[in-house]
Amino acid sequence: MSTEMGEEEGKEPVAVDEEPSLQSVIRRISVLISHSNSVKVFHGKWQLIRGKLEELNSGLKAAENCEFGENFMFSEMIHDISVTVNESSDLANRCINLSYSGKLLMQSDLDIICSQIDFHLKKLTGIYNSGNLTLGSAIVVSKPSFGCCKDDMKFYVNDLLTRMKVGGSDMKIQALKGLSEVTMEDEKYVKIVIDTGEIVGILVEFLEFTEAEIQEESMKTISVIAGFDLYKGVLVGAGTVAPLIRVLESGSDLGKERAARILQKLTENSDNAWLVSAHGGVTALLKMCTTNNGDQSDSISPACGVLKNLAGVEEIKRFMVEEDAIPAFVKLMRFKDESLQINAIEFLQLMASGDESIRRIVVREGGIYSLVQILDPKASFSSKTRDIALRAIEIFCFNSSTSLSSLMGYGFLDRLLYILRSSEISVQESALKVGIRLCGISEETKKAMGDANFMPEFIRLLDARTHEVRELASEVLSSMTSVPKNRRKLIQEECNVSRMLQLLDPGEEKSGNKKFLLSILMSLTNCNSGRKKIAHSNYLKNLEKLAETDVSDAKKILRKLSTNRFRNILNGILRS
Template sequence: MGEEGREEAARAGKDEQGSLAAALETIRALVSDSLSASLFPFKWQLIRDRLNRLHAGLDDVTVNEASDGGERRDAFLGLLQAVVETAGEARELVPRSQGRHYRDGKLRLRSDLDVVAAALGAHAARLDEIYTSGALTRARALVVSRPGAGASRDDVRFYVRDLFARLRVGAAEMRREATAALNEVLHDDEKCVRVVVSDVADGIGVLVWLLECPDACVQEEALEAVSVIAGFGAYRADLVVGGVIAPVIRVLDAGARHAAKERAARLLCKLTENSDNAWAIAAHGGVTALLNVCTDHGASGGELVCAACRVLRNLVGVDEIKKYMVAEASAVPVLVSLSQGAADEAAQILAMELLATIASGDSSVREVVLQEGAVESMVRVLDRGSLRSSKAREGALRAIDALCFSWPGSIGRLVGAGFLDRVLFFLRNGDSTLQHCALKAAHRLCHVSEDTKKAMGDAGFMPELVSFLHAAKSLEAREMAAEALCAMVSVHRNRKRFVQEDRNVAQILQLLRPDDEKLSPAKRFLLSTLMHLSDSTSGRRKIMSSEHIGNLERLAETNVTDAKKIVKKLGGSKLRNIFHGIWSRQKA
């Protein structure tokens, strides 16, 4: 380059530096002035966020000599001029936002603020493109070392702020490295979470902006960083106010990578714990996005579908959102399909639980759930030939319990779907956990109606309950089985069926061995069962002919009220003579 060329380059450099200084000063002045604006404070906050982002990017600019040229210089100078012009337009809106010189109406002012915010966002994106091209580099590209364990908050603050500076103005590779480093410190040190939220200027805003970064790696790391912050309940409100919900839902609804969608769904699950922020999720189309994930469960994969179901479960805690999901978003058929056809069992179990939750507390919603075939789909999971695991079957039994047993109107549909046969099968053949779930279902069914008790008697439940009483080790299980048996025997048709088998009555009397200091609840239910049986001649005859009748007499002698009543019904002194004869033979 000749002398003349060097002088021209020097003049151009001075012009560039002058334009840069003017742009920075204009940005600083506008940020200061905008603090006095009282109307539309959130829109002004957005404008300030974008001004700060521009200022951070421009403040560290240096020219790359290797790429120096007229085209680059013109592009950069054009950007600086555009920034100054947009800042000038925004500055004119400050008095109008103070309420003193208010002329053109709120709608016009809001529109003007939106235009300014959009223009500043475009300028920031253009600055990023110029950095990425290599035409600009950072003047102070120092690498700050990560503070060690136990470092002071000041050291952490310095390191985290440096990471955010790189996130704001760095090229693609620098952003990837910065987001990865940020996640490391966020996972390792809670102080970093506090620093990001409280000490970094627009820290949340930068992360929200990165959620829609076209670089998939940066987007996923940003989602992870926000998810770590959301793990602390104290900071969730900061994330929501910072605008995190809309871009996260767009990640779910757009063509993002699968890993990004999974992280987005897990983040929404944290944000909606205890139904917090449910309205914000619904307002941004979150219900539809989540149901779309469940509809396409084959392509979505188990982890993503499970996370989506957990978010939906959190949302149905709000009645209005639940009604919207049922009436307008068609959530019930989607979940019924998922409960039938999901390849992932965890997703299937969550779908069944969610259906039961949706149906609770509202008879009209429950009717919709039943009409869509939810009960039948759950019973099919219990089929003997099904390849579903015990865990899936336990989930189906729990969901049926929650959906049907508290509402007698659904029992007919349940029995019609073959539920009794499935429960009886697992009562006989299930593993310990599944057997306990089946026993609980039988216990609940016995308290629904007389017709249900008759149907259970016809299906063969009573002998199985007696066998269960002998085999069960758990006090709770024995009590449930005894109570269910007592409820069934209270029906005349079942009593007749029960006494036809000599072994049934004998086994109950055998269980009444007076070997406990205190009469257990299970034995009290067994005595009540014998009380029902003693109402008929055949029942009394079976009791009196049993070799274990002595157990009943011993209980009567210890002043157990029900035992004394049964003995009296059996014949009083005549029976006592029989007892004495039996005992005499046993002693001999």
């Protein structure tokens, strides 16, 4: 402290406790922090001092839960802190009363106080790290109750911050657990963590620690923060990406999983894709996905998720192809873990979108066979996995006659029929869409589907619970009945024609798509048995109602029926 301050006229010497206790110093720092709020001058300086005092106080409170016995270094430090507190209180009083000699001199004195508090913080950290203090039973202060005031929440977070800074490994781990717990429970804590800017920096520093548990616990809180779009930029700006990638390369299995999940959240923003690539993230992620036997699915699945996010950048996509990502992901489709299969299929779909060369690689590496195997009735795959496999088959197989031929050779029609008969609605929708695509290939494919008994399933689905399935079923039936052989199969069942006519009733609860139903009925009028079935149905009136409302297809069907009735009458007259 400057000489001038000590020589100030009328100034009484500062009284310092000869042997201040830890509790008394903590109490006096709390009073000083509160008292300093009354200072109206040198606002920035006092704000800095208050922050350092709060940090020091939290560190000393952590020491209350430690056993330090006759530790001389600690006792000496408490005495020095007491002196600093007294000097700070004196400066606060002079600033409040505006009784200082000059602004420059006071600024200098406040800078000295800041340096002294910094020195105490470093010394306290050194004592903790030396192991001279041992933890007592109450390591972390009580967590505030839910709905507590913001000040209590901030106090708790600051206390955890100090423990993370000055504590040994055990104390750091306990503080990290406390921080992840509150941020997961209440997002208000996340904002406090962000506002207390130092915490994010410390969490990022912990990613470089050799202790796996410290890495893993710090990533729990980082992952929570990464779940908020508003704060992703804060994490990226704090340098989170590079150490996360190093964890992917050499961390524990749990650390790799958590690092991958964080990167998956961060790369949902495509702007961060290049940052991950620049730090070697693509190579690290591909290695995770390709140099394993599927026994680390917890970490591989989010790694696949990151790569899916990165695949939207064309240059990164080409690099992944060059690194043989496609064969590796085809291999992943064969693993038993369904989350891996789903991620692998979705990655390959994304990579192959609009890229015929990648589609050819997938086919060449046996991707079609792997997809068909997922549809095997004997396999125990979920509806979600089967649904994704069907969608992938559409992408990989319907733009090439060779691929389509391979698909049929693997018994795809039998698998597709099984899906239609037994699956959930979402999978049935996908199966019907594939059926429509198949019908668009050739007349021979339609005949093959008819021979495989697809018609009864399509007719059954005209009564499905959802409008989408009913509409798709009527559309595929409309395409199927353009083949005479399939029309005959449909007419053989007495109830089929009547059911379609019944569905033309606007009051029918499961009314199908009228356009496709009328198209089917129009096809049926091309044969005598079809015309007879329509003409003799109890639901012919529904067709007549549509004709009365000027529905052209309904009129055409009735015209064909009327024409043939007239011909029958004429033939009867001629024969008589």
